[in-house]
Amino acid sequence: xxxxxxxxxxxxxxxxxxxxxxxxxxxxxxxxxxxxxxxxxxxxxxxxxxxxxxxxxxxxxxxxxxxxxxxxxxxxxxxxxxxxxxxxxxxxxxxxxxxxxxxxxxxxxxxxxxxxxxxxxxxxxxxxxxxxxxxxxxxxxxxxxxxxxxxxxxxxxxxxxxxxxx
Amino acid sequence: xxxxxxxxxxxxxxxxxxxxxxxxxxxxxxxxxxxxxxxxxxxxxxxxxxxxxxxxxxxxxxxxxxxxxxxxxxxxxxxxxxxxxxxxxxxxxxxxxxxxxxxxxxxxxxxxxxxxxxxxxxxxxxxxxxxxxxxxxxxxxxxxxxxxxxxxxxxxxxxxxxxxxxxxxxxxxxxxxxxxxxxxxxxxxxxxxxxxxxxxxxxxxxxxxxxxxxxxxxxxxxxxxxxxxxxxxxxxxxxxxxxxxxxxxxxxxxxxxxxxxxxxxxxxxxxxxxxxxxxxxxxxxxxxxxxxxxxxxxxxxxxxxxxxxxxxxxxxxxxxxxxxxxxxxxxxxxxxxxxxxxxxxxxxxxxxxxxxxxxxxxxxxxxxxxxxxxxxxxxxxxxxxxxxxxxxxxxxxxxxxxxxxxxxxxxxxxxxxxxxxxxxxxxxxxxxxxxxxxxxxxxxxxxxxxxxxxxxxxxxxxxxxxxxxxxxxxxxxxxxxxxxxxxxxxxxxxxxxxxxxxxxx
Numbered sequence: 001x002x003x004x005x006x007x008x009x010x011x012x013x014x015x016x017x018x019x020x021x022x023x024x025x026x027x028x029x030x031x032x033x034x035x036x037x038x039x040x041x042x043x044x045x046x047x048x049x050x051x052x053x054x055x056x057x058x059x060x061x062x063x064x065x066x067x068x069x070x071x072x073x074x075x076x077x078x079x080x081x082x083x084x085x086x087x088x089x090x091x092x093x094x095x096x097x098x099x100x101x102x103x104x105x106x107x108x109x110x111x112x113x114x115x116x117x118x119x120x121x122x123x124x125x126x127x128x129x130x131x132x133x134x135x136x137x138x139x140x141x142x143x144x145x146x147x148x149x150x151x152x153x154x155x156x157x158x159x160x161x162x163x164x165x166x
Numbered sequence: 167x168x169x170x171x172x173x174x175x176x177x178x179x180x181x182x183x184x185x186x187x188x189x190x191x192x193x194x195x196x197x198x199x200x201x202x203x204x205x206x207x208x209x210x211x212x213x214x215x216x217x218x219x220x221x222x223x224x225x226x227x228x229x230x231x232x233x234x235x236x237x238x239x240x241x242x243x244x245x246x247x248x249x250x251x252x253x254x255x256x257x258x259x260x261x262x263x264x265x266x267x268x269x270x271x272x273x274x275x276x277x278x279x280x281x282x283x284x285x286x287x288x289x290x291x292x293x294x295x296x297x298x299x300x301x302x303x304x305x306x307x308x309x310x311x312x313x314x315x316x317x318x319x320x321x322x323x324x325x326x327x328x329x330x331x332x333x334x335x336x337x338x339x340x341x342x343x344x345x346x347x348x349x350x351x352x353x354x355x356x357x358x359x360x361x362x363x364x365x366x367x368x369x370x371x372x373x374x375x376x377x378x379x380x381x382x383x384x385x386x387x388x389x390x391x392x393x394x395x396x397x398x399x400x401x402x403x404x405x406x407x408x409x410x411x412x413x414x415x416x417x418x419x420x421x422x423x424x425x426x427x428x429x430x431x432x433x434x435x436x437x438x439x440x441x442x443x444x445x446x447x448x449x450x451x452x453x454x455x456x457x458x459x460x461x462x463x464x465x466x467x468x469x470x471x472x473x474x475x476x477x478x479x480x481x482x483x484x485x486x487x488x489x490x491x492x493x494x495x496x497x498x499x500x501x502x503x504x505x506x507x508x509x510x511x512x513x514x515x516x517x518x519x520x521x522x523x524x525x526x527x528x529x530x531x532x533x534x535x536x537x538x539x540x541x542x543x544x545x546x547x548x549x550x551x552x553x554x555x556x557x558x559x560x561x562x563x564x565x566x567x568x569x570x571x572x573x574x575x576x577x578x579x580x581x582x583x584x585x586x587x588x589x590x591x592x593x594x595x596x597x598x599x600x601x602x603x604x605x606x607x608x609x610x611x612x613x614x615x616x617x618x619x620x621x622x623x624x625x626x627x628x629x630x631x632x633x634x635x636x637x638x639x640x641x642x643x644x645x646x647x648x649x650x651x652x653x654x655x656x657x658x659x660x661x662x663x664x665x666x667x668x669x670x671x
Contacts, residue, residue, distance in 0.1 A: 029500045029502055029503070030506065032506065032507065047293040047294075047402070048408060049381065050376070051376060051411070052375060052376030057376075058410040060408060062403070064291075066403075066404075066500065067402075067404050069404075069410050084294060086294055086295060086297060101507070102472070102473045102474060104474060104475075104478075107477075107478060107481055108473050108478040108482050109407070110499070110500065128206075128207070128208050130207045134215075135211060138211045138214050138215045141219060142215075142218045144222060145218035145219075145222050148222055148225040152225055152228065
């Protein structure tokens with residue numbers, strides 16, 4: 001009985017795995033006609049902003065090269081912590097849903113309508129420590145530029161005075 | 167200038183260039199302030215360093231080339247061509263130091279693309295670039311739209327008699343006001359007024375999408391600068407697709423069209439002559455060529471069954487054709503969709519629109535509606551001449567701010583510039599094909615670079631061969647300056663380098 005259960009589990013597992021074979025956003029766009037209106041599964045980082053449209057929101061998920069819009073019920077994104085930007089590494093998510101090459105509901109947009117959503121890794125803050133050498137160099141060069149600007153203005157003023165005297 | 171270029175000529179060119187470079191250096195401090203305000207210290211330091219180096223470089227150039235002489239036409243035009251290249255190299259410093267570029271060449275590519283309002287980019291991981299550095303991209307394109315000489319004339323130089331030559335060198339021939347410094351300020355007044363209006367419009371749409379007030383202002387100002395300057399930059403890698411909002415598309419379309427109009431037209435409309443918009447040859451030419459290229463594009467989309475239903479085809483086609491024709495280059499589709507889904511006929515429709523481009527003396531590129539109008543009028547004049555009695559005198563006029571009699575010199579000039587653009591597009595296409603891209607893709611990308619549009623079918627990427635990046639940089643540069651300044655610069659350099667005893671008189 002245990003062997004039969006294991007066998008059935010494996011069949012179901014492989015069936016689901018093949019049905020939701022992960023595809024990169026880049027490949028999805030490159031082969032949009034082949035994937036049109038099919039259930040697809042993607043993994044990627046949520047980037048930028050979340051755009052609210054009534055009970056739904058738009059999020060954008062990037063595979064590092066290309067990003068695509070995901071049409072998501074608002075309650076599904078409650079567990080998102082940070083979309084990625086300069087100061088944050090965004091939540092790394094797994095999305096399954098219907099891919100639309102030219103979505104009829106959204107006036108021809110290329111998007112995915114969400115079926116299932118799972119946060120694989122929470123987003124986190126990214127620090128950008130200031131490089132001391134860069135700081136000192138910049139201050140030095142900036143001061144030099146200010147002094148030279150002053151000299152330039154002085155020279156220009158003197159040239160004008162000479163002109164008016166002459 | 168003497169027939170043989172000498173060291174004095176180079177000194178005058180260097181002196182004029184020093185002033186423009188210093189002006190560009192000052193501009194770099196604006197996004198630096200944004201960086202410090204947002205506590206983005208590293209990109210802020212990169213921008214301050216880049217700006218300071220530009221000012222120091224400008225000063226050293228000024229000291230070593232100091233002269234009281236007024237530049238001649240040749241010197242002034244050559245100085246403009248040289249300034250754009252030097253400005254590109256210096257303004258690329260913050261990009262390169264920021265570590266967001268694969269190489270210094272890539273940084274130069276993005277700066278030239280910004281200054282020339284092209285909009286192609288090679289920046290890595292744009293979605294994680296700091297807000298300040300991203301704002302810098304848009305400031306570059308906004309200033310480039312007015313022209314870096316206009317920037318220098320407005321803030322640095324006095325606008326003396328030699329300055330008109332620099333103004334003309336930047337692909338502008340029309341003075342809005344008698345004094346060129348006043349003209350520069352008038353251009354800035356128009357642009358800044360629209361900046362406020364456009365930012366408010368875009369921000370309101372973003373606020374409705376649930377963005378915070380400051381984020382709405384940030385996205386709004388960037389989107390406006392991208393649309394108005396016909397640069398096509400947006401803060402995110404997906405371009406306008408990122409927003410999933412047709413109101414953003416609509417507002418962007420409106421400001422792209424307004425931005426593509428001649429500054430002289432803006433000025434007379436602002437001064438109450440509203441009927442000018444109905445009579446102006448550039449507007450009529452724009453409507454005619456926009457309609458023609460739109461029909462080709464729609465035909466291609468319907469033939470390829472790209473979108474279900476007429477309305478969806480119309481929406482996508484209208485946005486892209488306006489984006490292409492105004493040389494804005496904002497993308498409402500993914501780059502590869504041009505090749506994979508739109509097909510060759512649609513791509514050709516967009517390419518025709520890009521090659522013609524915007525109005526003269528505007529922020530846009532291409533060989534300009536005014537020249538197309540002049541050539542078409544000339545063609546009509548010839549046809550009328552053939553069908554009229556031999557003794558009849560056929561005179562043709564066109565209206566651009568005032569009535570102008572069409573003469574041979576005007577037609578010859580227009581046709582020569584159009585021919586030079588065609589040659590540029592062709593050379594870029596050959597290079598693209600050499601590197602293995604199909605003819606239609608290579609032609610599309612070459613026209614996009616040469617006309618300063620920025621729509622891409624996927625060729626432009628950090629992985630693109632370096633020689634092709636250089637070809638596109640040159641295309642953007644000469645396309646923006648409309649050949650004269652660049653050809654003059656090369657003429658002066660060649661003239662200087664040829665030894666005197668070998669000179670052919």
